[in-house]
Amino acid sequence: xxxxxxxxxxxxxxxxxxxxxxxxxxxxxxxxxxxxxxxxxxxxxxxxxxxxxxxxxxxxxxxxxxxxxxxxxxxxxxxxxxxxxxxxxxxxxxxxxxxxxxxxxxxxxxxx
Amino acid sequence: xxxxxxxxxxxxxxxxxxxxxxxxxxxxxxxxxxxxxxxxxxxxxxxxxxxxxxxxxxxxxxxxxxxxxxxxxxxxxxxxxxxxxxxxxxxxxxxxxxxxxxxxxxxxxxxxxxxxxxxxxxxxxxxxxxxxxxxxxxxxxxxxxxxxxxxxxxxxxxxxxxxxxxxxxxxxxxxxxxxxxxxxxxxxxxxxxxxxxxxxxxxxxxxxxxxxxxxxxxx
Numbered sequence: 001x002x003x004x005x006x007x008x009x010x011x012x013x014x015x016x017x018x019x020x021x022x023x024x025x026x027x028x029x030x031x032x033x034x035x036x037x038x039x040x041x042x043x044x045x046x047x048x049x050x051x052x053x054x055x056x057x058x059x060x061x062x063x064x065x066x067x068x069x070x071x072x073x074x075x076x077x078x079x080x081x082x083x084x085x086x087x088x089x090x091x092x093x094x095x096x097x098x099x100x101x102x103x104x105x106x107x108x109x110x111x112x
Numbered sequence: 113x114x115x116x117x118x119x120x121x122x123x124x125x126x127x128x129x130x131x132x133x134x135x136x137x138x139x140x141x142x143x144x145x146x147x148x149x150x151x152x153x154x155x156x157x158x159x160x161x162x163x164x165x166x167x168x169x170x171x172x173x174x175x176x177x178x179x180x181x182x183x184x185x186x187x188x189x190x191x192x193x194x195x196x197x198x199x200x201x202x203x204x205x206x207x208x209x210x211x212x213x214x215x216x217x218x219x220x221x222x223x224x225x226x227x228x229x230x231x232x233x234x235x236x237x238x239x240x241x242x243x244x245x246x247x248x249x250x251x252x253x254x255x256x257x258x259x260x261x262x263x264x265x266x267x268x269x270x271x272x273x274x275x276x277x278x279x280x281x282x283x284x285x286x287x288x289x290x291x292x293x294x295x296x297x298x299x300x301x302x303x304x305x306x307x308x309x310x311x312x313x314x315x316x317x318x319x320x321x322x323x324x325x326x327x328x329x330x331x
Binding site (some may be wrong): 044057086087 | 189190191192193195197198199200204214215217226228229230231232239267268269270272273301302305306307
């Protein structure tokens, strides 16, 4: 019985390396070149998972201005408690230590 | 079964090997397909895929459908989708959907399936939505006039998200037309990106409302 599960488990281990999209995803690639230098993929912000718990007004416009490039989001700003760091500080939501949760755009699947 | 015996393999081992190889071929095949589609950035998808896409209803989002047609703008809600990645097979499957199979957030909130909070501050009082319907007459007469319900928008959003950066709150002071909206101005700032797509025409162009009639409802 256990041996029969080997293939599905292997599949599950391999599959997550593939990126999918979901409603209202935003790609944050302002510092794409810098990120690429250190082999870090651009950030995918999943609007949907936040939208289930918060209305738009919780973040817009007080934390994030609704315009591409209007918010200069950097890791140092996040660690200082700005932008994502308002919640992602280890108290309200998980702290910004899990790189791959946000830097998740599969570079293989990136346009061109 | 008989053929396996003929090949001289142990039944279980052979079956497991064959399944494993098949699944791996399927997976890597689809991955390569995505790469090919995205790198060439071609609007045309092979005929087989087009056929399989049109055969299936919009709500069935299969993992094998991880390749999308870049020319198809009907479900352009999300930048990852625009890059060419398919919808997550599990994702938001449980929530009510619109005619494109996209999540209908208004219905989701109406049915109280989710309870999003107004603020990251627990103590903040919940704001009362502003109820004011605005009807905009059609400029061409080719389509019904557009209808803007403040209530739905203010349930989710704060006034300052739109006023006065995107819309001037004075009748006739905003140049509203579909070309601007499709270009990502006015309503197009959100619709088609994080809100329902622009080709869901009848959600704004509502026939039963009299053009130019502005209803000021109770707050």
